[in-house]
Amino acid sequence: MIKLDAGWTFDNRYARLPERFFSRVSPTPVRAPKLAVLNRSLAAELGLNEEALRSEAGVAVLAGNRIPDGAEPLAQAYAGHQFGYFTMLGDGRAVLIGEHVTPSGKRVDIQLKGSGRTPYSRGGDGRAALGPMLREYIVSEAMHALGIPTTRSLAVVTTGEAIRRETELPGAVLTRVASSHLRVGTFQYAAQWGTKEELRALADYALERHFPGGEETENRYLFLLEQVIARQAALIAQWQLIGFVHGVMNTDNMTISGETIDYGPCAFMDTYDLKTVFSSIDTEGRYAYGNQPYIGGWNLARLAESLLPLLNEDEKKAVALAQEALDQYPTLYHRHWLDGMRAKLGLAEAQEGDGGLIADLLRLMEQYRADYTNTFRALTLGEYTGMALFDASEFREWHERWQTRLSQDSVSREEAYERMRLHNPAVIPRNHRVEEALAAAVDDGDYSVMERFLEALADPYAYSLKQAEYAELPPPSHRPYRTFCGT
Ligand code: AMP
Ligand code: MG
DSSP states (O other), X not given: OOOOOOOOOBOOSGGGSOGGGEEEOOOOOOSSOEEEEEOHHHHHHTTOOHHHHHSHHHHHHHHTSSOOTTOOOEEXXXXXXXXXXXXEOOOSSEEEEEEEEOTTSOEEEEEEETOOOOTTOTTOOSOEEHHHHHHHHXXXXXXXXXXXXXXXXXXXXXXXXXXXXXXXXXXXXXXXXXXXXXXXXXXXXXXXXXXXXXXXXXXXXXXXXXXXXXXXXXXXXXHHHHHHHHHHHHHHHHHHHHTEEOSOOOGGGOBSSOOBOOOSSOXXXXXXXXXXXXXXXXXXXXXXGGGHHHHHHHHHHHHHHHHHHHHOSSHHHHHHHXXXXXXXXHHHHHHHHHHHHHHHTTOOSOOTTHHHHHHHHHHHHHXXXXXXXXXXXXXXXXXXXXXXXXXXXXXXXXXXXXXXXXXXXXXXXXXXXXXXXXXXXXXXXXXXXHHHHHHHXXXXXXXXXXXXXXXHHTSTTOOOGGGGGGGSOOOGGGOSOOBOSXX
């Protein structure tokens, strides 16, 4: 039999960091690996051969049963604040198999999630269930299509083994692709337990990987901090604009690259409400929709603290530099958010009163319990049906003001509506639709519902007829929607 070459091209630099940052550990083989879903367009982007990935040898790699040439499997060490409490963590159920370099020269981490126990597993079994891995696949790919920086999902493989949760569930392994898996928590780990030289090695690695050119700046570690702040400000603004609730913004789940990571309890908000929480364990609403920008700032402060020893020899000066950088965050965030909101309303130019116009719309949406995505979809289409908001006289007054404001921009009305179509998705992964797709796949082995859904999600700004059904709201029985962590 000719073994097809999948095209893995590994060049592993994280594995060259001091030993403190990882443990060499191989994935634990699984009994009967079977490909559940493969991301063809991502495979192509990565320069991987689809046919080879689908072959027995290819699937064996995606299951962790075979280590491809050039891979150096390891579990990464990291710490983090979980709901405000600092703790040692690390890859407890994931293994980085290596850094793959794509034909265009992009470097990505290839990580198997659900790949068995590691030295960081604590009491856990190191495994993942099929439902949550498919959920991560759907939502991360939807986020990518929405234009939001995110880790990607290359494949999900079922293991042929059951895992024990509250009940027995089918096990699965997800292949996660990321610009890197460096987290705020990786730096916290280095600051807490590493030497200054180890912290510096980590920071240099992060700079080289994500912010090349930083070496030439006057204070490269300050540059690193500023860049992460800028990326997170942009990212979290995008979450807010799209109505995404991450659900578990612990510092170990915040990347240095500025990509969204960890799709455990996340969900998209239906009804506009700043207090929206989906996660069953977030009883205090720490990670509520409206809190996300503040938590982003809190997490970045933890990164800044970790970097202090590198910012300046003089601790006072280091603190002042860190504070100055952190002070930029609210301004940066707000600028991204405001620009994004303007775009959602089709506004091409900035005016003093825009903030007020936006705030008034949001207030009405909250008052009339309007669906977040569908409000902007309706404004884009100019079709006002199906929501109490649209029957309110205050909304009609607001609409009048908005139309007047639109006419003050120098661009045509067509251009304004085109801008809206590019910023207001016609379709998002609505919770009841995600659940429907997962139930068909997990309970009946029917992946067609998910495939069809993924197709609609792949082009969220298309406003095609085929997508229209996915814009429909869930029946009231589906609320409130609850998500679960660490599943
Ligand atoms: P998460 O909630 O996915 O961010 O995970 C938090 C921490 O728990 C990480 O260190 C994970 O590796 C670890 N973890 C989650 N689930 C498991 C599991 N089934 N077995 C071992 N470790 C786990
Ligand atoms: Mg995590």
